[in-house]
Amino acid sequence: xxxxxxxxxxQIAIPKSVRDRLNLVEGTKLTLEVRGPExxxxxxxxxxxxxxxxxxxxxxxxAKFKKREREREDSRA
Numbered sequence: 001x002x003x004x005x006x007x008x009x010x011q012i013a014i015p016k017s018v019r020d021r022l023n024l025v026e027g028t029k030l031t032l033e034v035r036g037p038e039x040x041x042x043x044x045x046x047x048x049x050x051x052x053x054x055x056x057x058x059x060x061x062x063a064k065f066k067k068r069e070r071e072r073e074d075s076r077a
Contacts, residue, residue: 023073 004012014024022043024030029044 025072 002015002018004015006012018024024043031042031044033040033042
């Protein structure tokens with residue numbers, strides 16, 4: 001478990017080790033949920049990026065999406 005500090009503007013910085021482990025990059029969408037006294041911050045599932053593709057060739061769209069994801073991951077290695 002890692003600790004972070006809330007800034008005067010209500011912001012936190014996600015530690016680099018966590019960003020690397022979860023593949024969080026600029027523009028990554030996160031969801032925030034409050035459960036009692038806890039805050040749950042989750043990476044939004046990648047399939048959500050495919051919303052609106054149902055009317056088009058879904059498999060082709062998905063294949064292009066997966067290719068871009070692999071290229072992005074390879075470029076960081």
